[in-house]
Amino acid sequence: MQRLSIDFLRPEMIAATEVTDALGRVLIRAGGAIEESHIRALADGGFKSAYVELPQFTATVPDSLISSDTHKEAVNLILQTYDDFRSKGNADGTPIRDFASRLVNQVVVNRTTVFQAVDIRPTDDYLPGHVLTVAVLSILIGLKSDYTPTRLHELALGALLMDIGEMAIPQEILKKADKLTPAEMTEVKKHPELGFDGLRKKIGGLPVPAMHVAYQHHESFDGSGYPRGISGADIHEYARIVAVADMFDALLSDRPFRHYYLPSEAASILQLFAGKILDPEMVSRLLSQVALYPIGSLVQVDSGELAEVESVESVNPSRPKLRLLTDAWGNRIKDPDSLDLSKQRSRKIVKVFKDQEIMEWITK
Numbered sequence: 001m002q003r004l005s006i007d008f009l010r011p012e013m014i015a016a017t018e019v020t021d022a023l024g025r026v027l028i029r030a031g032g033a034i035e036e037s038h039i040r041a042l043a044d045g046g047f048k049s050a051y052v053e054l055p056q057f058t059a060t061v062p063d064s065l066i067s068s069d070t071h072k073e074a075v076n077l078i079l080q081t082y083d084d085f086r087s088k089g090n091a092d093g094t095p096i097r098d099f100a101s102r103l104v105n106q107v108v109v110n111r112t113t114v115f116q117a118v119d120i121r122p123t124d125d126y127l128p129g130h131v132l133t134v135a136v137l138s139i140l141i142g143l144k145s146d147y148t149p150t151r152l153h154e155l156a157l158g159a160l161l162m163d164i165g166e167m168a169i170p171q172e173i174l175k176k177a178d179k180l181t182p183a184e185m186t187e188v189k190k191h192p193e194l195g196f197d198g199l200r201k202k203i204g205g206l207p208v209p210a211m212h213v214a215y216q217h218h219e220s221f222d223g224s225g226y227p228r229g230i231s232g233a234d235i236h237e238y239a240r241i242v243a244v245a246d247m248f249d250a251l252l253s254d255r256p257f258r259h260y261y262l263p264s265e266a267a268s269i270l271q272l273f274a275g276k277i278l279d280p281e282m283v284s285r286l287l288s289q290v291a292l293y294p295i296g297s298l299v300q301v302d303s304g305e306l307a308e309v310e311s312v313e314s315v316n317p318s319r320p321k322l323r324l325l326t327d328a329w330g331n332r333i334k335d336p337d338s339l340d341l342s343k344q345r346s347r348k349i350v351k352v353f354k355d356q357e358i359m360e361w362i363t364k
Helices: 036-044 068-088 094-109 127-144 149-160 164-168 182-188 191-202 208-216 237-252 263-273 280-287 355-362
Strands: 002-005 026-028 049-053 298-301 306-311 321-324 338-340 349-352
Touching (some): 026 036, 068 164, 127 149, 149 208, 237 263, 237 280, 298 355
Antiparallel strands (some): 002 049, 306 321
């Protein structure tokens, strides 16, 4: 399974995952052949990439921490809650509070499954899928932090509602593809306080620690964030966790102004900001539970061979099992061997191929 920019999609490629638009309509069905009309629908719907199955690779869609039904339920619930807050100034907090409990339970049950991003979102309807993924990643960090069920629920709920203050910001600013002006950035920076005030006054029954996620998730570990410029342990731990998950998922996502980063690239960026914007301990806890080299990735190992990532285990997700595709001189192997990096400790991945490089390799 490979993620390709829509610029590289071709008719008769096989879709690896289902793609739905903001209204839940299926644009491409998993396992179906892609047609020209599908590619146009993706472009018209604001999608920049999709997952496909290519005949040169054998890896299939990885297991997910949450089911597709849970994902659909969450997106609809988040849309409803945020839209109610935007249009009416208040919302019923009970449904999303109850959902947060079910989400925690599902992630706990599947906690040995390594997180691998397979969610494709339109760039202009990014928020619901984003806050859901941030909640899942935050739960994983909470589990690594030995949180009780109550704390996991508060953390998940805070992540799901973290950006509700954006509903009070003009949508033309939030969806602007170009760089924001200083005045527009000032407006955007109001959303943590607007979110906290709204959750406190307009949505009943929420635990106070969850509300502080909305208030503090843009504070920086070094004190350079907003709205209050607090630092270190003065930032609520939930907000420090969510800040890490927020940045990681944002980097993995297509945005109006850029294409997605590979997970290994996103991890390097998180490590660069550790101790500055981000809590370094929370960065470490997240990266110990995500696949830096997802199943299906085309990689090169230090001895020169190219390989496909065949499987990723939770005990050591940065050391996957590989299916060798070429020898060290670039000759394709007729009967590929496996290389388990968890057992071959002296070997390492030195390069991950991007979509353009994948297409160039398979057409040689």
